[in-house]
Amino acid sequence: MFIAIPVGMNYRTERYPVVTLSLIGINTLVWLVSLVCAISTQGESNLWILKHLWLIPSACTWNACFTSMFVHAGIFHLLGNMIFLFLFGSCVEDIIGRLRFAIFYLVGGLVAEFVFIAMSPEHFMSPQPMGGASGAISACMGMYLLLRADADIEFKYFLWFIYIRAGEFEIPAWVAITFWFVKDLFWAVLGLVSKNNRGGVAFGAHVGGFLGGLALIAIYKWLARPREEKSAQPGLIIDPAAVLAAAVQPAPVVATSETPTIFLHYLARQTGPFTLSQVQAMMHNGDIGREAFYWSEGMADWQSVVDLSSQPTE
Numbered sequence: 001m002f003i004a005i006p007v008g009m010n011y012r013t014e015r016y017p018v019v020t021l022s023l024i025g026i027n028t029l030v031w032l033v034s035l036v037c038a039i040s041t042q043g044e045s046n047l048w049i050l051k052h053l054w055l056i057p058s059a060c061t062w063n064a065c066f067t068s069m070f071v072h073a074g075i076f077h078l079l080g081n082m083i084f085l086f087l088f089g090s091c092v093e094d095i096i097g098r099l100r101f102a103i104f105y106l107v108g109g110l111v112a113e114f115v116f117i118a119m120s121p122e123h124f125m126s127p128q129p130m131g132g133a134s135g136a137i138s139a140c141m142g143m144y145l146l147l148r149a150d151a152d153i154e155f156k157y158f159l160w161f162i163y164i165r166a167g168e169f170e171i172p173a174w175v176a177i178t179f180w181f182v183k184d185l186f187w188a189v190l191g192l193v194s195k196n197n198r199g200g201v202a203f204g205a206h207v208g209g210f211l212g213g214l215a216l217i218a219i220y221k222w223l224a225r226p227r228e229e230k231s232a233q234p235g236l237i238i239d240p241a242a243v244l245a246a247a248v249q250p251a252p253v254v255a256t257s258e259t260p261t262i263f264l265h266y267l268a269r270q271t272g273p274f275t276l277s278q279v280q281a282m283m284h285n286g287d288i289g290r291e292a293f294y295w296s297e298g299m300a301d302w303q304s305v306v307d308l309s310s311q312p313t314e
Contacts, residue, residue, distance in 0.1 A: 001160045006087055008154040009173070013094040014290065014306045019102045020089035024082050027133055030070045031078050054129040057117045069109045071131040081133045087153075088140040095147050095291040096220065108139020108212040115208020119192050135205035138184075141177050142213025146221070147291075149174040181210050224267055265302055266292035279308050 030053075037045035051059075055068035072078040093101040112135025120126045152170045159165040188203035262279055263272035266288050274282075282288045283305065293302040 002157065003160075004155045004157045005083065006153050006176075007156045007168075009087060009091060009148075010152045010154075010170075010301060011091050011148060012304065013090055014304050015094045015098065017086075017090040017093050019098045019105070020086060020093050023089065023105065023133075024085060027070050027072065027078060027082060027085075031072050031075075034071070050129055054131040055113055056129045057120065057122075057124045057126040060117075060124065065110060065113055066106070068113065068131045069106075069133055069136050072133070073131065077132060081137055084137050085133060085140065088137065088144045091148065092140050092143045096143075096217075097290075100220070104143060104213070104216045105136050105139065107216060108142070108209050109133070109136030111212030111215075112136065112138060112205040112209030115211070116202050116205035119188055119204035119207075121192070130202055130205065132202070132205075134202070135209035138206045138209030139213030139216070141180070142210040142215075143217045144213075145174060145177045146214060146217040181207070184210075221267055261296050262308070263295050264288060264292055264305065265295070266305075276308060279305065283309055 034045070034049055037049070049071065053064065053067040053071050055064045072081065089101070089105070092104075096104070113130065116130060116135070117123055117126070120128065149172075151173045153173050153176050154168060154170050155176075156168050157166065184203045184206040188207045191203060258275035258277060260273035260275045260278070262274045262276065263270060264274065264279070279288075279294065288305060290304070290306055292305040294305045294308060295302045
């Protein structure tokens with residue numbers, strides 16, 4: 001038996017993941033309350049929870065569309081989802097911002113549910129309940145793929161065959177996520193063709209959430225691109241005199257000994273080289289956002305441009 005669990009990424013967040021941790025807290029709290037109620041009522045509360053909090057296509061309500069994202073069938077269902085939510089949600093939240101991430105998470109979850117219903121043999125007449133955060137988390141994975149496809153995901157593995165062996169390895173994010181999506185797409189299509197979608201994993205929701213996350217980030221980048229094209233020309237060094245002239249209170253041009261060595265990666269485009277002063281000026285003017293990354297000679301990987309905001313210039 002071989003088990004691989006994602007445990008980390010080569011990405012350092014700058015924002016504290018408030019939204020991600022809040023979502024984890026809500027999911028955990030709902031499961032704990034459900035467990036306590038089930039124990040105290042000898043399981044009778046499970047029927048009420050299933051009827052009112054889970055999404056049943058044949059009796060679909062708008063409140064169930066949202067509450068079904070926070071219910072889970074068991075402790076392992078919850079733990080597995082929360083691991084993926086923490087890893088991918090924290091990174092996406094840091095890159096696109098808390099409010100935008102919260103909206104995209106819920107929208108991705110809704111897309112996942114409706115794709116699941118569309119891929120069900122009975123569609124809105126299906127009595128099969130659906131619940132769990134995996135659809136919205138799949139949207140996070142789709143968003144992460146477009147934002148950080150060149151990143152690496154670290155896995156811990158356990159191999160149990162005659163003897164037990166454990167270790168770790170890294171895989172490029174685009175390889176791991178693409179493999180995961182193709183696998184779920186295969187099982188979703190197989191379930192649709194065989195008209196066997198009774199219970200088990202909602203692969204259709206995984207596929208729908210993933211595609212929804214891709215679409216949301218694609219639209220986000222498309223809307224943000226005009227501002228980037230207006231603010232900077234690729235491959236050209238910004239004239240320091242032009243930056244000073246655009247300041248609210250003009251100051252005389254001061255000679256500088258800085259050498260342009262900094263490259264920027266913003267909204268899927270690479271520009272540079274720039275000097276530290278030029279990068280800080282672009283951040284001050286709003287030409288580049290917190291989600292931008294920078295690289296300079298000698299660095300092992302791209303880092304958040306926020307690191308440069310407080311560094312002294314010459």
